[in-house]
Amino acid sequence: MIDLIGYGAFFLVTALIFGVLALGLNLQWGQTGLFNVGVAGFAAIGAYASALVTTPDAADRFGGFGWPIAAGWLLAMVLAGGAALVVGIATLRLRADYLAMTTFGIAVTIQVVALNATALTGGPFGIAFIPRPFAGLAENPLAFNVANLALTGAVTLGLFLMLETLTRSPFGRVLRAIREDEAAAASLGKNVNAYRLQAFALGGAIMGLAGAMQAHFIGFIAPDNYLSILTFQVWAMLIVGGSGNNRGALIGALVVWALWSLSSLAVGSLVAPSYQARAAALQIVAIGVALALILLIRPRGLIGERATVSRDVESVPGAGADPGARERTGMPADKT
Amino acid sequence: MSLQFLADGIFAGALIGLGAVGLTLTYSILRFSNFTHGDFISWGAYLALTVTGALAGTLLPAARFVPFSFGWPLVVGAVVAMALTGLLALALDLALFRPLRRTGHGIVMVIASFGASLALRALLEFLFTSEPAYFSRAIQIAMPIGLGIRVTPDQAAMMGLAVIVVAAMHLLLTRTHVGRSMRAVSENPALARVVGIDVAAVIRATWLIGGALACVSGIMLGLTVQIRPQMGFDLLLPLFAAAILGGIGSVWGAILGGLVVGIGEAAAVQFVGSEYRAAVAFLLLIAMLLFRPRGFFGVREG
Numbered sequence: 001m002i003d004l005i006g007y008g009a010f011f012l013v014t015a016l017i018f019g020v021l022a023l024g025l026n027l028q029w030g031q032t033g034l035f036n037v038g039v040a041g042f043a044a045i046g047a048y049a050s051a052l053v054t055t056p057d058a059a060d061r062f063g064g065f066g067w068p069i070a071a072g073w074l075l076a077m078v079l080a081g082g083a084a085l086v087v088g089i090a091t092l093r094l095r096a097d098y099l100a101m102t103t104f105g106i107a108v109t110i111q112v113v114a115l116n117a118t119a120l121t122g123g124p125f126g127i128a129f130i131p132r133p134f135a136g137l138a139e140n141p142l143a144f145n146v147a148n149l150a151l152t153g154a155v156t157l158g159l160f161l162m163l164e165t166l167t168r169s170p171f172g173r174v175l176r177a178i179r180e181d182e183a184a185a186a187s188l189g190k191n192v193n194a195y196r197l198q199a200f201a202l203g204g205a206i207m208g209l210a211g212a213m214q215a216h217f218i219g220f221i222a223p224d225n226y227l228s229i230l231t232f233q234v235w236a237m238l239i240v241g242g243s244g245n246n247r248g249a250l251i252g253a254l255v256v257w258a259l260w261s262l263s264s265l266a267v268g269s270l271v272a273p274s275y276q277a278r279a280a281a282l283q284i285v286a287i288g289v290a291l292a293l294i295l296l297i298r299p300r301g302l303i304g305e306r307a308t309v310s311r312d313v314e315s316v317p318g319a320g321a322d323p324g325a326r327e328r329t330g331m332p333a334d335k336t
Numbered sequence: 337m338s339l340q341f342l343a344d345g346i347f348a349g350a351l352i353g354l355g356a357v358g359l360t361l362t363y364s365i366l367r368f369s370n371f372t373h374g375d376f377i378s379w380g381a382y383l384a385l386t387v388t389g390a391l392a393g394t395l396l397p398a399a400r401f402v403p404f405s406f407g408w409p410l411v412v413g414a415v416v417a418m419a420l421t422g423l424l425a426l427a428l429d430l431a432l433f434r435p436l437r438r439t440g441h442g443i444v445m446v447i448a449s450f451g452a453s454l455a456l457r458a459l460l461e462f463l464f465t466s467e468p469a470y471f472s473r474a475i476q477i478a479m480p481i482g483l484g485i486r487v488t489p490d491q492a493a494m495m496g497l498a499v500i501v502v503a504a505m506h507l508l509l510t511r512t513h514v515g516r517s518m519r520a521v522s523e524n525p526a527l528a529r530v531v532g533i534d535v536a537a538v539i540r541a542t543w544l545i546g547g548a549l550a551c552v553s554g555i556m557l558g559l560t561v562q563i564r565p566q567m568g569f570d571l572l573l574p575l576f577a578a579a580i581l582g583g584i585g586s587v588w589g590a591i592l593g594g595l596v597v598g599i600g601e602a603a604a605v606q607f608v609g610s611e612y613r614a615a616v617a618f619l620l621l622i623a624m625l626l627f628r629p630r631g632f633f634g635v636r637e638g
């Protein structure tokens with residue numbers, strides 16, 4: 001029983017960290033309609049940045065300054081957000097597809113650098129001995145996992161409340177206006193590009209934070225953690241939960257991570273060891289097909305986006321505030 | 337400095353260009369960036385490998401055309417695999433992209449293609465494992481062709497094939513009804529529909545051509561390096577870079593873009609090491625987006 005609670009806490013910490021990634025993506029895609037296929041890259045920047053400055057002195061690579069964990073997390077957000085800003089400046093004024101290609105490119109490039117710049121990143125062997133929050137409790141797995149769950153839960157909750165406030169704020173309304181009709185937003189005097197850049201950089205910073213949180217929870221990072229499959233997982237979470245909805249992003253993260261873990265568990269216990277690599281491949285096929293099916297059958301996801309309209313509009317009889325008036329799919333209109 | 341990098345770059349560039357043509361055609365006709373295109377390349381290589389393996393020694397003699405590493409089985413296998421890869425692309429459209437097209441959201445198709453790409457790649461891993469496979473283990477002796485450049489017979493044959501394929505495609509696009517329809521749809525889909533062009537047929541032709549070209553690209557890569565489930569996906573970034581460099585929608589631009597990316601990578605690799613090849617393609621892509629987002633032959637964004 002105690003083991004089960006410990007495992008449950010461990011599972012929830014991982015799921016919540018995915019939830020933070022999904023919240024970052026929801027801000028970029030769900031709210032603003034910015035197509036980021038480089039989630040893994042921003043998570044990697046955060047993870048490596050925080051790991052490099054917080055680890056104890058390292059002889060064989062750069063870094064090892066022994067900073068406190070909180071400072072590492074802050075740096076992770078700044079660097080990942082900064083990277084998103086640079087990518088955004090280069091591509092956000094172009095068509096949506098270019099952003100997809102560029103973010104895909106930056107994720108691939110960061111992974112290649114992490115793998116090969118051994119003097120900076122430790123190369124394929126990654127970085128170990130990353131300080132873990134509540135490391136003093138590590139002797140007792142239950143206490144350790146529960147304490148980490150409390151910390152991760154608090155960070156996630158804080159972030160969630162902040163993003164909910166943002167969604168309801170005038171800033172959030174402008175983002176959705178841009179997503180729905182860029183030309184109309186621009187004609188109302190909104191600087192479309194500046195708003196998009198802010199949303200993209202903020203989303204990138206959140207992803208960097210999630211990467212750092214995960215690195216510190218596990219205590220070890222390697223380039224293989226940041227392959228495109230990570231990006232895919234986060235996308236699946238947001239789509240399943242319902243893009244445009246912060247609660248949906250978190251629920252999607254829980255559901256998809258539960259399914260992923262259960263199917264991994266099934267592969268591990270039911271399949272003979274010599275076939276496990278193949279079975280794991282089939283598991284990925286199943287997840288890919290499932291995502292496609294959700295897009296086909298239930299594009300709004302489990303929850304979908306609530307119609308959020310200004311209360312001033314709602315008070316005007318007959319104006320707006322009619323979520324059924326237009327078929328909302330939870331997806332921004334194609335900006336061709 | 338040896339000029340060998342030029343030969344390697346042109347070869348890699350031809351291979352990237354052939355792949356990028358399919359990407360650019362899908363983009364200009366269906367209006368979305370298809371992430372599965374890299375996996376069509378891997379599937380093409382594995383399909384060619386399977387068909388060739390089945391033919392060798394059963395229906396066709398396994399002997400090879402000296403000095404090349406391959407014989408009749410690969411020649412026939414390549415043709416069959418090109419058709420099969422085209423059909424695979426067509427089947428994926430039928431099952432996934434066509435239903436999504438009805439809802440009318442371009443980016444949803446990109447997400448779907450991202451998922452399909454992962455599934456296609458993992459399926460290859462399931463069927464063939466992630467161990468590398470080879471068309472042939474025959475040792476190739478590179479021939480000097482002057483200026484200190486050496487080329488293997490297989491590379492020369494593949495370049496010949498690439499030139500033939502590109503010429504055939506040019507004739508198809510300029511001389512046949514379906515080719516002219518494709519160009520019309522890519523210029524203006526609404527107008528093309530109004531004047532009675534069968535858009536469904538154009539879309540089918542796009543997938544068939546794109547898939548077949550991806551297959552050629554996969555065979556070129558497989559014959560010179562090795563065949564892995566990941567091979568095409570690793571090529572996706574250079575493909576995107578080539579398509580953007582050439583101007584999305586332009587077939588000749590994609591070929592030229594491919595050559596620029598291939599030669600650029602080969603030249604840069606001498607200074608930064610081959611492990612950073614992907615980063616070079618990315619930098620080319622970013623530079624192009626910053627300075628000339630419409631590419632060399634880019635047309636007005638529609």
